[in-house]
Amino acid sequence: MPSVPPFPRASSRTHSSPVYRQRIRHTVPAAGCLAVLLFLIAFGSSTVSAQPADPAEHVSSTEPSTSSLSSPPQTIAFTGGAWYDGTGFVNDPLYIENGRFIAERPASIDTTIALDRHFVVPPFAEAHTHRIDQKGTLEGAVDAYLADGVFYVANLNNIPAFANPLRDTLDRENTVDVALAHGGFTSPGGHPQPLYERLVDRGIYSDWTKEQLAGQAFHAVTNSEELRTAYETIRADEPDLIKAYLMFAETKNASGLTPAVLAELVEMARTDGLRVSVHAQSANDMHIAAEAGAHQIAHMPPMPFQHDDGEKWYLIPDSTAQLLAEREVSVVTTTVLADGFDDGERKERVRSIQRENLSTLHDAGVHLLVGSDTWGTGQNEALYLHGLDVFDNQTLLRLWTDTGRSIFPDRAIGRLAPDHEASLLALTCNPLSDFTCVEKIDLRIKQGYVIELPPQTTSSP
Ligand SMILES: [Zn+2]
Incomplete structure (x- = not known):
């Protein structure tokens, strides 16, 4: 079983002047783990408003799900977290830009997500x-x-x-x-x-x-x-x-x-x-x-x-x-x-x-x-x-x-790797040690958007 590298500590930038803070609703109670906190870092309103395609264009009025999207950040950085590379967990967080993973830190970061003690896997x-x-x-x-x-x-x-x-x-x-x-x-x-x-x-x-x-x-x-x-x-x-x-x-x-x-x-x-x-x-x-x-x-x-x-x-x-x-x-x-x-x-x-x-x-x-x-x-x-x-x-x-x-064989999905669709799950424990950790999902990101579930969503029967 691959060993898990030590977690880096969240850097101070995760709490510099947040203008917006959103709590991710937990589907599965994650006892004993840190809540995942999402911070939108202030870069001035002009930067924040310079979003990619307006999500309202994607979420039509016939939208069936009450699942909601966070404000769509243009770029996301992560601190901490162990990232699954297909063989084990590594300690090289990726960045998200325009709905894709990238390896290099973008010039500006709209959002930083602290993932200490979390295990990040593809959906x-x-x-x-x-x-x-x-x-x-x-x-x-x-x-x-x-x-x-x-x-x-x-x-x-x-x-x-x-x-x-x-x-x-x-x-x-x-x-x-x-x-x-x-x-x-x-x-x-x-x-x-x-x-x-x-x-x-x-x-x-x-x-x-x-x-x-x-x-x-x-x-x-x-x-x-x-x-x-x-x-x-x-x-x-x-x-x-x-x-x-x-x-x-x-x-x-x-x-x-x-x-x-x-x-x-x-x-x-x-x-x-x-x-x-x-x-x-x-x-x-x-x-x-x-x-x-x-x-x-x-x-x-x-x-x-x-x-x-x-x-x-x-x-x-x-x-x-x-x-x-x-x-x-x-x-x-x-x-x-x-x-x-x-x-x-x-x-x-x-x-x-x-x-x-x-x-x-x-x-x-x-x-x-x-x-x-x-x-x-x-x-x-x-x-x-x-x-x-x-x-x-x-x-x-x-x-x-x-x-x-x-x-979907034509899509770049299923990997936490550069140029792939920026979709991930953050688990509160290591599924390689205990497979049932796949049920303990603390954060869901799909194509660069943080998904917020409606309250009292029931998962598998
Ligand atoms: Zn069938």
Whole structure:
């Protein structure tokens, strides 16, 4: 475990003539630690008013979250704090200028933040959810994600008619950044069709009928012609990535896409620069997805509710892990789904397969992404992975803070490094010593803005 260098003491400039002082509201009570104090140093009103783009321009009147932004400082300096560099904590604080990290001290500093005894990490991510999907539940979801330090989210199956209107209020400095897959490609009647029909029965999607789901919540296709028609439909709704389903493909009980149709879909998506995430029910489905050229496996088997088919379906062979690694196919863990399983003996079997699969994939060099496929925030998945005791704290922290870059591969995120987006979390204790420190977030900065949570925000359930 890397040792933590001693903290530098805050310099006197942090308390020179503050004209503005803001208390960061604590989501998690940070007993025994110093509060993080934010000072806006007076440089004269002309300097203070010379802000970057007015945040009011970014926070529209339809802004759903009550999370608020601090005055947007042009430059931020930090004192103290141990900064995570991907392998351990170092003692070289960065600066923030125009929403980016920089290494050199800017000519003038608008704000200095004292981080003594804090551990600074990149924001966390949730690589598999369906939670941010419609207006009614958006505000609570955004607040929960921000409370848990989860800034980057992938919704791997949603209804574009409900989710696309949210785009105006997502992907901003005080909300979460969300990639939407829209309806996944499956077979007629295949998953997720019955699931969505149950949701319609429960009134989850306002006054929608089941007939409205096809072409929105899923795309049922069996051949090339149907695929091309469905693909044009989803393309018009501008997905950020494509979702496809394989359910025991190449068995007599298969549902979802055939391997041939999946391969064709991947080719079409690649032409448009869209990545394809595949729901794989079995280890063999993972292999088929990799052969088809998919970019991501949306679940690591097993799904706990189908474990009765036996370990032979779910244990990932080394040859499959090697293929995934060679073709750079990432795998979303979704292990916490086993928590919903109440049979103790079966749950232990599932956990034992999960441990073995995680080791096989990691040892082969497969990129694992932290994602829960639940209405948690991804923190539940990270803590469940910690409980499986397969990875040491450093490995797990690295996996989680790397996950956001897989969701948004074109952005400079997930690193506390120069030229990267200035987003960070300050923890009150060292997550390499105690992984549960990832829950003890004292300060959140997103793209150079300090996020202030509304009072009584609840984090993960
Ligand atoms: Zn899912």
